[in-house]
Amino acid sequence: MLENWVVAPVCLPLVRRRCHVCASESFRTSGKFRVNANHKLIDVWLLALCTTCGETTKLTVMERMNVRSVRPEVLDRLHDNDPGLAAELLQDPAVRRRNRIALGWDNAWRLDTGGSDHLDREVIDVSVRFAVPIPVRPVRLIAEGCALSRAEVERLITDGKLVSAVRLSGKLSSDFTFTLKR
Numbered sequence: 249m250l251e252n253w254v255v256a257p258v259c260l261p262l263v264r265r266r267c268h269v270c271a272s273e274s275f276r277t278s279g280k281f282r283v284n285a286n287h288k289l290i291d292v293w294l295l296a297l298c299t300t301c302g303e304t305t306k307l308t309v310m311e312r313m314n315v316r317s318v319r320p321e322v323l324d325r326l327h328d329n330d331p332g333l334a335a336e337l338l339q340d341p342a343v344r345r346r347n348r349i350a351l352g353w354d355n356a357w358r359l360d361t362g363g364s365d366h367l368d369r370e371v372i373d374v375s376v377r378f379a380v381p382i383p384v385r386p387v388r389l390i391a392e393g394c395a396l397s398r399a400e401v402e403r404l405i406t407d408g409k410l411v412s413a414v415r416l417s418g419k420l421s422s423d424f425t426f427t428l429k430r
Contacts, residue, residue: 251372253393254360256379260335262352263296263307272300274352277338279331282306290315292326294334307347309337339380353382361393372428381421386412394428404428 263275275296282293290313293306310318325333337343338351376389390410391398404410412426 249373251374252362253374253376253389254379255357255376255382255384255389256360257335257353257356257382258358259356260331261338261356261382262299262354263338264350264352265305265348267298267301267303267305269303270298270301272298274299275305277307277334279334280329281309281326281334283326285315288315289313290318294337307343307349309343335380353384357382357384359389359392364395370430373425374428375423375425377423378421383419383421385418386414386416386420386424386426390416390426390428 260277260279263277264273265275266273267275276299277294277296280295282295284291290310292308292310294309296305296307297303298305315323322333344350372394374390374393376386387398387401387405390396391401394401396404401410405416409429410416410426412424414420414424416426
């Protein structure tokens, strides 16, 4: 029987960028936007606070865009400081590239295995789905989901008892499946 696991975010990720005040490397965003309209043009920034000194930085979302080119429902979400929109924008490669930022997902996601009834079976087929592209080491996911140590998972891979169509070393952010034989 195929088990379905889901990797889902529990909060917004840290923004990896150097603070110009204290040289810290991370900012936390609460999902608040600053919207500034000047006649027919609009500027939008996502606000983030330095985790060390509290300094505010603005991440550019829109710059000098015509107000009419922004969909009304997006404009409403910006004015309502929608954290879901903030999460979507942080996932946007164009926004990350424009602001020269990376995302830090440490302690910002959880693994939902649907229960622990799979732990006592001899063969487990698992499909891992990512709700959003969160870069995670598959070895860590398997260890957490099967209540094993990472070293034990590594041993199972080398013994050929843990197989997958994707490489299990390194980080993945896309769906994959694996089979574990005990």
